[in-house]
C-alpha cells in the first residue's frame with residue numbers, strides 16, 4: 001500500500017506544483033452532474049438518483065423492518081492523478097461497469113462512491129463543501145482523525161461479489177460477473193485502507209474466533225456482537241431525511257465513518273441478560289420487553305429520571321433524544337467487524353449534515369446527566385460507553401449518482 005506521503009509526492013510531480021491548489025480555478029458549481037464527453041448513464045433510468053437509495057430494493061423481516069445486506073466492504077482511497085475530465089470519465093465508466101455487472105439488490109451489489117476531506121482540500125473547496133475534517137467528540141476517546149480522498153462503499157449478501165469487485169476495479173481481473181472490465185478505479189486511485197464486516201443472524205458467531213469474543217455467548221440468532229438487532233424501521237432516518245435538498249450538493253448526503261472496538265468479555269461475562277437490555281435500551285426495559293419490539297423501540301424520553309432513579313441509563317434512550325419532530329436524523333448503515341483481530345463496529349452513518357451526527361453523538365455522551373447521579377460517569381453506567389472505544393473517524397460527501405465523479409470539478 002502506498003503511503004500518503006508517496007501519493008502527495010507523486011501528485012506534486014504530476015501537477016508540477018507543490019499541491020493542487022491550482023485546481024480551484026477550474027471549479028464551477030454550475031456543472032454539477034454528468035461527465036463532459038460521456039453519454040448519459042444507460043443504467044440511470046432503472047437506478048435510484050441517490051447512491052444510497054436502498055429502501056426499495058431491500059427485503060424486510062416479518063415485522064416489515066428492512067434487512068441490510070450481510071457483507072460490507074469500504075475501500076478508502078488516495079488519488080494518484082490530478083483531477084481531470086479524463087480521470088472523471090475513467091471513474092464514471094468504472095462505476096457503470098458495476099451497474100452493468102450486478103443488480104441493485106442485496107443478491108447483486110450496492111455501491112457508493114463518496115469523496116473525502118482530502119479531496120475537497122486538494123481542489124481548494126473544503127470550506128464550501130458539505131463536510132469538514134473529523135474532530136474528537138468524546139472526553140474518553142483519542143481517535144485517529146483521518147482524511148481520505150474518497151471511499152468506495154460496497155455491500156451485498158454474497159461475499160464474493162465484494163471481493164470480485166475489488167479485484168476487477170483495483171486488480172487485473174478482466175471480467176466481472178460476465179461484464180468486460182475496460183476501466184478501473186485503480187488507474188486513478190490506490191487503496192489506502194480497507195474496512196470489512198458483516199451484519200445478520202449467526203454471522204457474529206461465525207466470526208467468534210477473534211480476540212475478545214466469548215464464542216459460547218453468541219447464538220445463531222444474534223445479528224450483532226452485543227446480541228441485539230439493529231435498524232428497527234422507526235429508529236432510522238428515512239432516505240429523504242438524509243438527502244441534501246438544494247444547492248450545489250443536492251441529491252447527495254454526508255457520510256461519517258468511525259471504527260469502534262468492543263470489550264465483549266465485559267459485556268457478556270460481567271452482565272446478565274437484564275443488565276444488557278438495560279444498558280442497550282433503558283434501565284426499565286427487560287429482555288422480555290425487547291422480544292416484543294416490532295418496527296420501533298419505545299422511547300419514553302425519561303433519561304434524566306432514569307439516571308436519578310437507577311444510577312444508570314441506556315444507549316437507545318440517550319440517542320433517541322436527538323430526534324427532530326419525532327424522527328431520527330441519522331441513517332445508520334453500521335456493521336460488525338473483526339478487522340485488526342478485534343471485535344468491533346464500523347459505524348457508517350448518513351445524515352443531511354454532519355452536525356446531525358455530532359448532535360447524536362453528544363446525546364450519546366450523556367454529559368447532561370453528570371449532575372443527576374454520581375454513578376453515571378463519562379463511561380460507567382452510561383449506555384454502551386463502558387464497552388466501546390473509538391479508534392478512528394473520517395468524513396465524506398456522497399454525491400448523487402449522476403455527479404459521483406469528481407464533484408465540483410470541471411476541466412473547463
Ligand code: HEM
Pocket residue numbers: 224226228229230231232233234235236260262280297315316319320321323327328330332345347357360361364384388
Ligand atoms: C458498538 C456500537 C453500537 C451498538 C452495538 C449500537 C446498538 C444500537 C441498538 C441495538 C439500537 C436500537 C435498536 C435499533 O437500532 O433498532 C441503537 C439505536 C440507535 N443508535 Fe446505536 N449502537 C452503537 C453505536 C452508536 C453510535 C456510535 C451512534 C451515533 C453516535 C448510535 C446512534 C444510534 C441511533 C441514532 C439510534 C436510534 C435512536 C432512535 O430510535 O431515535 N449508535 N443502537
